[in-house]
Amino acid sequence: MIRIDSVTKRYPDGTVAVDRLSLEIPDRSITVLVGPSGCGKTTTLRMINRMVEPSEGTILLDGEDIQRQPVTTLRRSMGYVIQNAGLFQHRTIVDNIATVPRMLGWGKQKARARAAELMERVGLDAALAKRYPYQLSGGQQQRVGVARALAADPPVLLMDEPFSAVDPVVRKGLQDELLRIQDELGKTIVFVTHDIDEAIKLGTMVAVMRTGGHLAQYAPPAELLSGPADAFVEDFLGGDRGIRRLSFFPSARLELTSDPVIPLDATAEQIAAPDAPYLLVTDADGRPLGWSAPRDLVAGDIRPERLLSHGRPFVPGTDSLRVALDCAVLSPTGWAVAVDTGGRVTGVVSQATIGEAIRSAHAAGRDDEKVAG
Amino acid sequence: MNVLNFVNAFFSDSAHWQGYDGIPARLGEHVRYTLEALALAAAIGLPVGLVTGHYGRGGNALSLVATAGRALPSFGLLVLMTTLLGFGMLPVMIPLVVLAVPPILVTTYEAMRSVDPSPVDAARGMGMHESRILFQVELPVALPLILSGLRSAAIQIVSTATIAAYVSLGGLGRYIVDGLYQRNYEKVVGGATLVAVLALVTLALFWAAARAAVSPGVRRS
Ligand SMILES: Nc1ncnc2c1ncn2[C@@H]1O[C@H](COP(=O)(O)OP(=O)(O)OP(=O)(O)O)[C@@H](O)[C@H]1O
Ligand SMILES: [Mg+2]
Numbered sequence: 104m105i106r107i108d109s110v111t112k113r114y115p116d117g118t119v120a121v122d123r124l125s126l127e128i129p130d131r132s133i134t135v136l137v138g139p140s141g142c143g144k145t146t147t148l149r150m151i152n153r154m155v156e157p158s159e160g161t162i163l164l165d166g167e168d169i170q171r172q173p174v175t176t177l178r179r180s181m182g183y184v185i186q187n188a189g190l191f192q193h194r195t196i197v198d199n200i201a202t203v204p205r206m207l208g209w210g211k212q213k214a215r216a217r218a219a220e221l222m223e224r225v226g227l228d229a230a231l232a233k234r235y236p237y238q239l240s241g242g243q244q245q246r247v248g249v250a251r252a253l254a255a256d257p258p259v260l261l262m263d264e265p266f267s268a269v270d271p272v273v274r275k276g277l278q279d280e281l282l283r284i285q286d287e288l289g290k291t292i293v294f295v296t297h298d299i300d301e302a303i304k305l306g307t308m309v310a311v312m313r314t315g316g317h318l319a320q321y322a323p324p325a326e327l328l329s330g331p332a333d334a335f336v337e338d339f340l341g342g343d344r345g346i347r348r349l350s351f352f353p354s355a356r357l358e359l360t361s362d363p364v365i366p367l368d369a370t371a372e373q374i375a376a377p378d379a380p381y382l383l384v385t386d387a388d389g390r391p392l393g394w395s396a397p398r399d400l401v402a403g404d405i406r407p408e409r410l411l412s413h414g415r416p417f418v419p420g421t422d423s424l425r426v427a428l429d430c431a432v433l434s435p436t437g438w439a440v441a442v443d444t445g446g447r448v449t450g451v452v453s454q455a456t457i458g459e460a461i462r463s464a465h466a467a468g469r470d471d472e473k474v475a476g
Numbered sequence: 477m478n479v480l481n482f483v484n485a486f487f488s489d490s491a492h493w494q495g496y497d498g499i500p501a502r503l504g505e506h507v508r509y510t511l512e513a514l515a516l517a518a519a520i521g522l523p524v525g526l527v528t529g530h531y532g533r534g535g536n537a538l539s540l541v542a543t544a545g546r547a548l549p550s551f552g553l554l555v556l557m558t559t560l561l562g563f564g565m566l567p568v569m570i571p572l573v574v575l576a577v578p579p580i581l582v583t584t585y586e587a588m589r590s591v592d593p594s595p596v597d598a599a600r601g602m603g604m605h606e607s608r609i610l611f612q613v614e615l616p617v618a619l620p621l622i623l624s625g626l627r628s629a630a631i632q633i634v635s636t637a638t639i640a641a642y643v644s645l646g647g648l649g650r651y652i653v654d655g656l657y658q659r660n661y662e663k664v665v666g667g668a669t670l671v672a673v674l675a676l677v678t679l680a681l682f683w684a685a686a687r688a689a690v691s692p693g694v695r696r697s
Contacts, residue, residue: 189598206608248598
């Protein structure tokens with residue numbers, strides 16, 4: 104565990120970048136420092152590997168003051184990833200990644216083998232190994248940066264806005280990759296960003312900082328969304344935090360109905376039986392084809408191209424209530440289609456039913472808070 | 477008679493290819509002066525430029541020294557040194573080194589300063605020692621510029637080393653000085669041509685050195 108204890112950083116010019124900050128960073132989880140520009144995130148992060156020395160206060164790593172060990176030893180136990188990757192342009196990708204193992208005295212072959220292993224882990228094609236950094240895209244360079252930081256298997260990973268210089272699609276890919284790597288490796292990650300969505304997506308714990316280096320709130324993301332500590336945090340979270348909070352509720356308990364679901368070769372009785380304004384037609388494998396009002400359907404002559412789009416389906420086991428609601432909102436009929444992981448329809452659910460589920464989830468959340476409080 | 481005829485006459489005279497005043501001997505002397513002066517200037521300019529550039533301090537003092545060095549006329553310095561120290565190698569070396577240090581020093585400093593700071597930050601953050609950062613992170617990237625500083629220093633030395641002949645030393649300047657004295661323009665033009673060719677060869681050598689020493693990742697080809 105990293106424990107930041109009442110740390111203040113005053114730069115020589117008098118700027119107080121961090122003001123009596125205390126933070127307990129749990130092991131094997133992602134802790135995100137988020138806040139507006141200039142609030143002291145980078146300074147805080149860099150005090151952990153002593154790239155910046157605190158003016159007051161102490162930082163403990165597993166109970167021991169980080170000042171007590173040689174600075175290079177400390178830094179070698181912490182991977183460090185920065186915004187523009189900071190790759191060594193004169194070295195090939197594989198040699199970039201092998202830097203720390205080589206520094207630790209590994210043989211060239213062993214270090215390169217390790218680097219190749221890491222390239223695979225961060226989703227880089229082995230064919231890129233012999234290239235130079237300028238021959239890679241920004242997103243690929245960033246992956247190399249992460250691989251390089253992980254090369255000597257340090258328990259701690261410090262990341263300063265690692266994904267902010269790439270476009271949103273690539274960024275989402277990198278975020279998903281980080282979560283997957285974290286599942287596999289279980290590092291203690293301190294992650295700096297100014298993007299609250301990124302913080303909420305990645306963070307096990309999120310520390311919201313405000314200008315002047317003060318900690319505004321330190322909480323798990325769901326708690327942050329349900330109970331912002333003050334107006335600053337609320338404002339920083341943005342206007343749609345209610346919707347975003349739905350990401351933390353599973354859709355597994357939604358009550359699905361399969362009454363309005365009929366096969367392509369449905370009989371006239373099957374079309375007439377359900378008391379529903381729209382019916383979902385599926386193919387022989389049970390995959391959704393589209394919606395239609397019952398009166399527009401002719402038994403034995405249902406034409407898939409005439410059906411209304413069924414929109415994007417959701418998977419109840421894996422997707423959140425937010426995704427389910429989104430599917431319902433985007434569906435032309437107002438009903439969301441639930442499928443299993445094989446894409447076969449397991450049922451449909453209306454906006455009204457999802458609304459019910461949201462209300463009861465919120466109620467349960469409030470009860471939890473009462474118990475916790 | 478035009479210049480080409482002079483050149484032709486000079487190089488086709490077999491007497492010019494033998495003995496202590498032959499082309500191989502004079503060329504050898506000239507190359508030796510150049511290498512010695514360049515080595516000395518690099519021994520002064522490179523370390524100072526690398527260290528000041530790495531720490532980013534002393535830039536002002538450095539450009540002062542460089543400007544002063546450039547303002548000193550090599551020939552004047554040669555005369556002064558010879559008056560003070562008498563004839564010999566040293567009074568020739570001093571002006572050549574003074575001439576060569578500023579381009580080496582200033583370009584090395586500038587080259588180190590222009591290295592992208594983020595790899596340096598990353599290297600420091602991963603626990604790399606400062607000396608290793610200098611030699612393994614900054615230097616390889618700064619190398620093309622540093623080599624260009626050494627190259628212009630070398631070219632300047634090649635052309636200026638002709639002054640050695642004024643104080644009765646050898647080198648290609650011998651042909652120019654003696655030729656002028658003897659009104660033998662064939663010799664003057666021949667000497668000047670040799671100096672120009674040596675300068676071109678120097679350029680080619682530096683080009684080859686850059687090809688060999690600069691990483692393709694920095695060269696971007
Ligand atoms: N070396 C320095 N000397 C003086 N002031 C500094 C120095 N580094 C940072 N600061 C100041 O300290 C404050 C916090 O800077 P810091 O870089 O930690 O902010 P940040 O939260 O990372 O911002 P950003 O999101 O823009 O990266 C800012 O006001 C900044 O101007
Ligand atoms: Mg920052």
